Amino acid sequence: MGRGEREIVGRGVRLAEAAGRVGEDLDRAVGAVREALRPLHDGLAERELANIPVARLRDVTEGRLRLGELERGGFRSVRDVLDAGAYRLRQTPGVGQRTAEQAVAAARQIADAVRETVAVRIDVDRPEPATTALVAALYVLVEAGPQARRAADAGRELAARLRPLLERAGPAAARWRMLFAGRAGRQGALAAVAELRQLIEEAEQAGLPEEFAQASADLLRRPDSDLAAWVDFEVRSAEYYSLLAEVSGRGPDTAAVEGHLPDEVAARVREQRLDDTHCRVALRGYQAFGARFALAQRRVLLGDEMGLGKTVQAVAALAHLAAQGESHFLVVCPASVLINWTREIEARSTLRALPLHGPDRQEAFADWKGRGGVGVTTFDALRGFPAPGGGEIGLLVVDEAHYVKNPLTRRAEAVTAWADRCERVLFLTGTPMENRVAEFRNLVRILRPDFADKVDEQDSVAGSTAFRRAVAPVYLRRNQQDVLAELPVLQHTDEWEELSRSDEEAYRDAVRAGNFMAMRRAAYARPQDSAKLQRLRELVAEAAENGLKAVVFSAFRDVLGVVEDALGGRAVFGPVTGSVPPARRQQIVDDFSAAPGHAVLLAQIEAGGVGLNMQAASVVILCEPQIKPTIEHQAVARAHRMGQVRPVQVHRLLATGGVDERMVRMLENKTRLFDAYARRSAVAESTPDAVDVSDVALARRIVEEEQARLGVATTDAGRMSTAGIDAAGMDFAPMDAGGIDAAGMDSAPMDAGGIDAAHRHAEGAAAE
Known part of the structure; x- marks a missing residue:
């Protein structure tokens, strides 16, 4: 024992400090957002309460509350009641203690509901000091990206493993401490040093010290100016609102996010873990749920309304499977969006995207087969490629899936042949299927032949919610008005x-x-x-x-x-x-x-x-x-x-x-x-x-x-x-x-x- 042990303990201390610091830096950045959000949110809630008439208190108490005296006393809104409090209400002629207490309790119940539902919107055309402070605070998290959160999570986990080892290895940090540690203490310290050395080497091989340093630097980086923060918000507003919803915890209604799925299906999707190691953007809550739905249900149709980011959800599912060891994926889409798919995959993930299109598509296909990645091809080009063997494709994604609604077309035949060989298939379409049950049944027959005959025309007649519940194992659709409460306009x-x-x-x-x-x-x-x-x-x-x-x-x-x-x-x-x-x-x-x-x-x-x-x-x-x-x-x-x-x-x-x-x-x-x-x-x-x-x-x-x-x-x-x-x-x-x-x-x-x-x-x- 000597210099080597002391060096290991010193490295462990420095690594633990860096691991803990990145979590603290993230907490500080999140705290800054909450601090900037609070006055905006509270002000919005106060204005909302000022617009709710006193008469609404009767609804909360099922009509038992007598409000005539309050209204005659000049109390016009729920906010007036809250501002007054029970004591001042009792000073109003005809208002007793019980009525005052019931009124305040009902007003607080309404206020709690309002604070849970109001959503702060950022008006880019009217930048005010309060919203500027919020945008600047969000800028730090957006610029740091999801990798900062991953680094903080890894840092907390590593710090939790290092602390007890450092405590046990403490005597090895100084020669005099080892002398007074006793035989058992010395043996325990040396054993802890050995474990500490192994843990440090594993962390260094994984590049964690560099990740911690980079994340801490990113989380301390402020925008060059308020103007720079506003410009970045305009360019990446979706990411800002996504983080705002995550930090505030005030996202859209859970049932809407989950597409009104039955409890058993929704529970299975919630249990599905989503590995975002290969993602370059943070997902909104409903997008993460959509990606998990595709993974948990394996062969599904994602039919979100246009503008909700079906592509991002598909990329997230691809990234998860890549993190689990899958190497080959295929996206089939109309030629008009092939370039968009390639760019989206490269911009939003670390996955390799390879267009399988044009005169060199056979050479590109051979390259993809050999090296892997996400092949992106068209419906027409797909017919020229041999269908894969079982288990070769981690996920087959078919965009604008309504293109294959007619089973007699060659493109539908080609997609069906590939889908039959793939364990996981994700169809995407923004076309609502509720009023196209025959077309929907044809698509489901490719995905789940056993389920197709169970699709009943009567479910559609009963309404969109009833239809979605009936076809929940294979179909998820969310509408903008349900999930865009805190998203950019x-x-x-x-x-x-x-x-x-x-x-x-x-x-x-x-x-x-x-x-x-x-x-x-x-x-x-x-x-x-x-x-x-x-x-x-x-x-x-x-x-x-x-x-x-x-x-x-x-x-x-x-x-x-x-x-x-x-x-x-x-x-x-x-x-x-x-x-x-x-x-x-x-x-x-x-x-x-x-x-x-x-x-x-x-x-x-x-x-x-x-x-x-x-x-x-x-x-x-x-x-x-x-x-x-x-x-x-x-x-x-x-x-x-x-x-x-x-x-x-x-x-x-x-x-x-x-x-x-x-x-x-x-x-x-x-x-x-x-x-x-x-x-x-x-x-x-x-x-x-x-x-x-x-x-x-x-x-x-x-x-x-x-x-x-x-x-x-x-x-x-x-x-x-x-x-x-x-x-x-x-x-x-x-x-x-x-x-x-x-x-x-x-x-x-x-x-x-x-x-x-x-x-x-x-x-x-x-x-x-």
């Missing part, structure tokens, strides 16, 4: 699409001509095979299935014409363009708002994005990214504003590898913080052009880079200059009476300001 999704062959040809032609605006709308130039248009149809169809209204924005009138032709039908209103007189524009919006159920409004973004309120819409689709971030913000704000009672889902259609990707990257990198600041300034609200990057410079750079990337020879009109962008890129035409031209862009003749001037002219006309 604005949810952004970038819908990345891979251009079709004809899209690519149109895009190359536009690049060769140096025509920036033609490049931006090339994805709609050949509608019969447009990848973006196909995804737009799917989004509108899903909105229709859920009875939601949608507004479709584009900068280009010809794109809106293509969309109108593709959608057709009586439920399409507009388009609202700059050449439509203001009174007529408002009438179109009013007709759209008054239409019962689902409807679609088409609007040119600079005409529909100014002066019109579209809060009837809860789905916003942007056909292409805009040159100015402020234009998108103003357009989305038409729907996401006071009076909107449902969360607004914003879907921005983007094509990979070309002008869209370059525009998004440039605008995000160069204007994110500055634009967020400017949107809160009075100057920027009136002159949004003042805060945006130079459009001419951006356009020139993008066109030149795309010409170089594609290796295309440019025409004379396509040679890059200000005149080239002006003449070839904007499709100008003479102005009409409304200040808008007849071309696709509805723009004015260019001045020295280039594209900026065209935008200003269009904005001015739109605001008339």
